Amino acid sequence: MARSLAFTSYLICMGSLFAAQINAATFEIGRASVEMPAGEWKQVTASEGEVLLDGGASGRIPTDDRAFGLMHGERVAAILLISSSKGGIVVKTNWMNSCAGTKISYASNTAYHLNGLACARATGRLNTIAYLKRAVPKMFRELEALEPALPPISRSVSAVVANDYGTMLYVNLVAAPAFAGSPEKPLENVPAGVNPRHAAWADRLAVAIRDSVYSLSGKLVIPSVEFSTSPSSAKQGTPSK
Template identity: 25%
Template sequence: MNQQRRMAGWTVKTLVGCWAVLGALTAQAAGFSVGRVDIEFADGGWKELSLPDQEVAFGGDKSGALGVESKLYLRGAPDGDDQILVIVGAHSEGMGGGRAARMTYSPQCRSDEQNYREGNEGFRESFAQCLTVTPPYYSEGVFKALAPEVLALQASGVVSARRPVYTVWSRHAISTGSFVDVRVFVISPIGVDKAAVEDPLPKGVLPEHVVWGRQLKDAVKSSVYSLSGRLVVPPIRLKSPASGAAGGGG
């Protein structure tokens, strides 16, 4: 009888642990938040996974470190054509960061031969804004550079880093220290209604991703300046993968 009770107790504890993990992964969209940011996705089916908290050094006239909270949002099958990974990072201590001093930035957001970028440049600027759009690169190299936390999750089977991915990344930071950073990784291209882009694009960078990225950039900026921190992620509509798409360097 005692043995049966012990086995029953072990089973209950195991089930509780499993449900806790599943609950973290299947949180409803209404409960999605990172730091001071409330996140809204256009579609359902997203899963949420907390990432280790970090700190980044203040810049400008303010000393100390800024608390950062990050979460990973997933949709689609790991390594499938429909896999979407979205990492959202934000200042975890609310709007402000002290009125006596201000952070300044020296952004260098400009395109190069491989990647498209648009944002600001300068020295001791009051804000830093940058949108980065890349061609498909082998995901292991991309995650190693931009999202090492994702590589650590491969063993769990939740994510996969075996296929080339496109990256759309937007970040906006202001003088109070508040910022929002959104990194989107997709295997299949994102589709938009109109994909006309006047700027010359590096090889492999899709005009659709620049158009969609500009929508994301506007949403990120709005979230930073909003008292509520509300972040409305533009709809992510995937197209069929480009036939024969090969990963670039990374």
């Protein structure tokens, strides 16, 4: 009975959480002008964030953080997390972040030089709620409210690019396992458990983000987000350890 009441409350709040549907193809996040892929994307929440340099000893870069949901009927097929530095801020930066893969995750370092940052990543299967809690703690409360509609298992496909003047843009697609990835030739020699087409999509995303970071307009065109089968009917499997 208690769970039934909780789920009823969830259904009531769905309208308010997803009231801010993104009708325009392009919208502003920090200094970035982001063009969403096709689909029924709705903003779930927003937050002010920051990137600490050397743990805060060398300064900090304020960011505009957003979370969007891709609706598929009454289900959420994917969550899109975006964090963008704000315009008008110039901080000479030496990025020390690593970009290394593991036995169960793909990573590709495409930085132009040592001071810059450019990393594309793709993971195996993840517990969606546990991953979101770790990835975006400031926005987790609103995302947790969507749990009945979220895929229990998902994959993270992301990229981050930053230049040595403090411009940074990070995009993370947390999608149901049925996410098709890149329609182009899949990458070879990716870690076991990582979908090669997801790794290829991460690389495409990194190129798009790099174009945004190193441009005056900040325009970012996110690659298309397609699914090989219905996100709500695909087998979920088990998360990576």
